[in-house]
Structures are given as C-alpha cells and as structure tokens.
Amino acid sequence: MKTITVIATFQARAGKEAELRAALLGLLAPTRQEAGCLNYDLHQLSEEPTRFLFHENWTSQAHLDAHLQSAHIKALLPRVDGLCTAFPEIKIWERIG
Numbered sequence: 001m002k003t004i005t006v007i008a009t010f011q012a013r014a015g016k017e018a019e020l021r022a023a024l025l026g027l028l029a030p031t032r033q034e035a036g037c038l039n040y041d042l043h044q045l046s047e048e049p050t051r052f053l054f055h056e057n058w059t060s061q062a063h064l065d066a067h068l069q070s071a072h073i074k075a076l077l078p079r080v081d082g083l084c085t086a087f088p089e090i091k092i093w094e095r096i097g
Contacts, residue, residue: 003038004064005093006056011085017050020083023076024052030072036063064092 012020024042031040038057045051058064067073080087 003095004058004061005095006054006058006064006090007093008054008056008088008090010052010083010088012050012052013083013085014050016083020052023079023083024054027072027076030070031067034063034067034070036060037067 010020010024021044028040028042031037036059038059039055041055043053043055045053056064058067
C-alpha cells in the first residue's frame with residue numbers, strides 16, 4: 001500500500017502559542033475518525049514552544065483531499081492569520097522504503 005505522509009509546520013505568533021495549541025489539539029479527535037487516516041499526530045518543539053508540527057499518514061491522496069475539505073479544517077483556516085506568523089508549511093512525502 002502506497003501511503004501519503006504529510007508534514008505540516010506551524011509558527012505561532014508571539015503570545016498566541018496557547019491558543020494555537022488548543023486549536024490544533026481540537027483537530028485530533030475528528031481527524032482521527034476520518035476515512036483513510038492512519039495517524040494524525042501533533043508535536044511541539046521542545047526548545048521552541050511556538051513551533052508545532054503535524055505528522056500525518058493517509059491511505060490515499062483522495063482521503064487527504066477529503067480531510068482538507070472537512071468542516072474542522074475549514075473552521076481553522078480563517079483563524080490561521082491571527083494565530084500564525086505565516087501560512088503553515090505543508091509538505092507531502094512519499095514513502096520509498
């Protein structure tokens with residue numbers, strides 16, 4: 001099975017770390033229930049707590065696309081500007097070994 005791996009990184013605005021953390025944690029439960037979600041894990045950088053990272057694995061691009069159109073992702077998008085210094089960096093990786 002060829003899985004899709006996503007690494008998404010977020011940089012919180014100064015003073016917005018707790019609010020961003022709460023918003024991102026709120027995505028975990030609904031996303032983990034989505035079809036095709038193998039894992040959806042949130043990390044915070046120990047030495048730089050304003051930085052967050054999602055490590056995600058999906059069974060297909062179609063499942064990832066559906067996730068990106070989900071209500072909980074769409075609800076977060078208007079808040080990103082106020083919470084983050086820039087739009088999150090999202091990279092899609094393909095497992096080769």
